[in-house]
Amino acid sequence: MAGKPSLEDLKAGIEGAISTGRAVFLVCACRVDYEGRARSSLGPGERMVIIKEDGTVIVHQKSGRNPVNWMPPRTKTELSMADGELCLTCRKHREGEWMKVRISQASSLQTFYLEDFERLELYGTEKDFVKELIDDPSLIEKGFRMNKNERLMVAGRIDISGVDADGTPVAVEVKRSRATPHDVVQLKRYVDVLRKRSDGPVRGILVAPSSSSKARRLLVEYGLELKRVHPLKLERKRSQSDLSRFVEG
Amino acid sequence: MAGKPSLEDLKAGIEGAISTGRAVFLVCACRVDYEGRARSSLGPGERMVIIKEDGTVIVHQKSGRNPVNWMPPRTKTELSMADGELCLTCRKHREGEWMKVRISQASSLQTFYLEDFERLELYGTEKDFVKELIDDPSLIEKGFRMNKNERLMVAGRIDISGVDADGTPVAVEVKRSRATPHDVVQLKRYVDVLRKRSDGPVRGILVAPSSSSKARRLLVEYGLELKRVHPLKLERKRSQSDLSRFVEG
DNA sequence: ACATGCATTTCGCAT
DNA sequence: ATGCGAAGTGCATGT
Numbered sequence A, B: 001m002a003g004k005p006s007l008e009d010l011k012a013g014i015e016g017a018i019s020t021g022r023a024v025f026l027v028c029a030c031r032v033d034y035e036g037r038a039r040s041s042l043g044p045g046e047r048m049v050i051i052k053e054d055g056t057v058i059v060h061q062k063s064g065r066n067p068v069n070w071m072p073p074r075t076k077t078e079l080s081m082a083d084g085e086l087c088l089t090c091r092k093h094r095e096g097e098w099m100k101v102r103i104s105q106a107s108s109l110q111t112f113y114l115e116d117f118e119r120l121e122l123y124g125t126e127k128d129f130v131k132e133l134i135d136d137p138s139l140i141e142k143g144f145r146m147n148k149n150e151r152l153m154v155a156g157r158i159d160i161s162g163v164d165a166d167g168t169p170v171a172v173e174v175k176r177s178r179a180t181p182h183d184v185v186q187l188k189r190y191v192d193v194l195r196k197r198s199d200g201p202v203r204g205i206l207v208a209p210s211s212s213s214k215a216r217r218l219l220v221e222y223g224l225e226l227k228r229v230h231p232l233k234l235e236r237k238r239s240q241s242d243l244s245r246f247v248e249g
Numbered sequence C: 001a002c003a004t005g006c007a008t009t010t011c012g013c014a015t
Numbered sequence D: 001a002t003g004c005g006a007a008g009t010g011c012a013t014g015t
Helices: A007-020 A126-135 A148-153 A181-197 A213-222 A232-248 B007-020 B126-135 B148-153 B181-197 B213-222 B231-248
Strands: A023-035 A039-051 A057-060 A069-071 A076-082 A085-092 A097-112 A121-123 A160-163 A169-174 A203-208 A225-228 B023-035 B039-051 B057-060 B069-071 B076-082 B085-092 B097-112 B121-123 B160-163 B169-174 B203-208 B225-228
Touching: A007 A023, A007 A039, A007 A076, A007 A085, A007 A097, A023 B023, A039 A097, A057 A097, A069 A097, A097 B097, A126 A160, A126 A169, A169 A181, A181 A203, A181 A213, A181 B181, A203 A213, A213 A225, B007 B023, B007 B039, B007 B076, B007 B085, B007 B097, B039 B097, B057 B097, B069 B097, B126 B160, B126 B169, B126 B231, B169 B181, B181 B203, B181 B213, B203 B213, B213 B225
Parallel strands: A169 A203, A203 A225, B169 B203, B203 B225
Antiparallel strands: A023 A039, A023 A097, A039 A057, A039 B121, A057 A069, A076 A085, A085 A097, A121 B039, A160 A169, B023 B039, B023 B097, B039 B057, B057 B069, B076 B085, B085 B097, B160 B169
């Protein structure tokens, strides 16, 4: 079904797809209202609507990376005709959250199965960066030794903890991209916890490829330190693009 | 074009759409690679691909609210045939960022123009919440008075500042949803700034609909306060009283 | 189920 | 342009 379906055809087509676990794509003139964690309304215009087999509903305008309206996986969508429009009512019952897509006209409808068993493989996350630093702690600082037990105990709260060459406790916060004031505050929280545990001095090091000026100001204010390190493999990539830019320019 | 196009047809169809500012939707078997801020690869499978007129490219798997791969607005997409596949090369030159979608087979292609002049109207943001509190400061606390000049001076850093019924300075941090430990730390930063300015006591109030237990523990530890207020309910209540005022008056 | 923090976060707003 | 924080954030992970 890919011509200009009537709203009745549309209703039957979408209901059929939902009941058989097929995905739906349609281009239509519609209005959208949402209420739940906030409240929104979108006046009439032409958009793309996707309904996935997991219940996800996404409404895309002509521009922008993000959907203008959406409902997350496990949403239940029901269809009804009212005032000459086809209304998609998408609900998450428990959360008391709903979206209504009122369709006045559809220019196309497609339904289909997607066969896909692959998952994204991603490299360059903060976790990867931490792994690199654990493999070579001297990247943080010469003489730095990781405290493995400690790291396990507070896993999820602090990226790396250890001691420097003098045996002084060090909390390390790792950021894969430019450090912000937010990151500094986070490190300070960790350091404060360690300072309560030990009477002696405690150092805090923020490891990041770069930092904003406000972040640096805060670091000084809190008596914390910055160590500039680029995530390794990404650094190689950056060198290449820098080089080609140099050659071109 | 909505049957099963050949890859050559696909190439011509997509190129035509891009050059004339139409959007593209296709269902295809493909692999995807990305490199830029990180690096990723996605093995073969069937996905949906959207190309918008602003250059946005989105690849959706069968499940999940978010695209598995994407490129942001202003991306340039070029097409080429290689090894019996149609390759979409999507680049942001300055950022040295690229995504390649290698298509082995397409089951449908649609191109279309979307006419849409509407923008989303959204209610219930933090900004809206702050506005409500400014309109009725007694929601924060009986006798609370806002310091308007102060608020302008430090705009962007503190949500609301003022004095309580006793004239004691108060910093107010507003959260539209459940308050977290980080929110408490942020409020403490503001309070510390005010404490440097005045020798007397300074209060800090976190206004939020709810708070996590750890956040409450931190509030106690820092000597700060929590005021529970629901933003959306507030708005509903206001609409009602506006209405009744209209009916009565 | 809730809590916490990352994200190729994206996005808007202010400087 | 860059900095900064919010987001209907989504999402995985740990408890």
